[in-house]
Amino acid sequence: MKMSKKIMCLLGSGMLMVTLAGCGAPEETRVQDGQQAAEQQEQESQPSEEQQGLVTDQQQEAGQQADSQAQESQQPSKEGMEESAGPQNEEDDALAGESASIRIWGPILRLEDGNLVIDNRSDVSFRGEMVITVDPEYTRILDGENGYPVEVSELTEGEAVFVYIGPAAAMSEPPIVNATLILCKIPSDLRIPDYVQVTAMEEQPDGSYLLSGNNGIQYLVPMDCEILPYLTRNIVTLQDIQTGSSCLIWSDEKRTVQKIVLFADGE
Numbered sequence: 277m278k279m280s281k282k283i284m285c286l287l288g289s290g291m292l293m294v295t296l297a298g299c300g301a302p303e304e305t306r307v308q309d310g311q312q313a314a315e316q317q318e319q320e321s322q323p324s325e326e327q328q329g330l331v332t333d334q335q336q337e338a339g340q341q342a343d344s345q346a347q348e349s350q351q352p353s354k355e356g357m358e359e360s361a362g363p364q365n366e367e368d369d370a371l372a373g374e375s376a377s378i379r380i381w382g383p384i385l386r387l388e389d390g391n392l393v394i395d396n397r398s399d400v401s402f403r404g405e406m407v408i409t410v411d412p413e414y415t416r417i418l419d420g421e422n423g424y425p426v427e428v429s430e431l432t433e434g435e436a437v438f439v440y441i442g443p444a445a446a447m448s449e450p451p452i453v454n455a456t457l458i459l460c461k462i463p464s465d466l467r468i469p470d471y472v473q474v475t476a477m478e479e480q481p482d483g484s485y486l487l488s489g490n491n492g493i494q495y496l497v498p499m500d501c502e503i504l505p506y507l508t509r510n511i512v513t514l515q516d517i518q519t520g521s522s523c524l525i526w527s528d529e530k531r532t533v534q535k536i537v538l539f540a541d542g543e
Contacts, residue, residue: 377456377471380406381438390428392458393450394437401441405450408439408458415455416506416539420462420469423504423524423537431460438462440471457524469526469535477517485514487525487533495525495533502535512538 382397385405392408410417410428417426420438431437440457457471472489479485483499497514505512517523517538524537 377440377442379438379440379468379471381436382406384431384433384435384437386433387428387431392428392431392437392439392455394439401453402451407448407450407452408441408455409452410455410458415458417458417460418524418537420459421466423469423526423535425507426460431458435460436462438468467526467528469524471524472522474517474519474521474523476519477514477521485517487517489525493531495527495531497533497536501533504535504537506537506539508540 378400380394380396380398380401382394385393385395387393388407390412391410394406394408396403396406409415417428417431418424419426438459439455441453441455459469462468470489470491470493472491472493474487475490476488477485478488485497485499487495487497489495499514501514503512503514503517517536522539524539525533526535527533
């Protein structure tokens with residue numbers, strides 16, 4: 277009887293172990309299946325090398341298109357460049373021609389047949405020896421301090437002169453240029469007057485005027501500014517200065533005008 281009970285106990289223990297072993301196997305299998313599913317999902321979520329290459333190419337192409345559009349927006353159009361270049365009307369053409377005059381300076385080397393030969397020491401036109409053609413009907417010679425007319429015969433060798441000339445020059449040796457205006461007898465401490473053509477003359481509330489010249493400078497003209505006519509005894513006033521008038525302007529460092537010589541129309 278005791279032997280039978282032992283056998284029954286051994287059989288029960290064996291069956292219990294088998295049952296426990298059967299219960300553990302599926303749990304381990306489920307864990308392995310879960311890990312494999314997670315790895316597969318992770319692999320599917322990562323793009324392939326081919327897909328990565330395609331995305332990179334698309335990004336580079338988009339960047340190149342953006343750079344191209346930015347460069348095009350920064351470059352002015354051909355129509356805009358042509359529109360902004362040059363005078364816009366006939367009046368501007370005339371002013372542009374006048375503003376083409378340039379000022380040179382230097383000592384007089386000698387006088388030749390009523391013309392001047394100077395040593396141009398300015399940084400414009402031809403440096404060195406130049407022949408200045410003086411036309412009795414066209415060239416104005418003025419005292420640079422008081423604005424009075426001067427004869428060419430009154431000029432002396434070694435005297436410094438400031439000469440307004442046109443842009444054209446005869447390609448000779450030395451170069452030959454035509455003088456529009458010659459300023460002489462200028463003290464060393466005097467500010468050189470400006471020869472300009474008026475582009476605007478605007479009266480201000482206090483009775484002064486704002487004068488704009490074709491040299492790009494604006495001058496403040498006080499209501500009591502001294503104004504002189506050239507080669508006439510006519511009385512001239514600030515109201516006689518109109519757009520297109522030619523004049524010689526003395527001013528200070530702030531461009532406040534001290535004196536004006538007004539040339540007659542057509543001179």
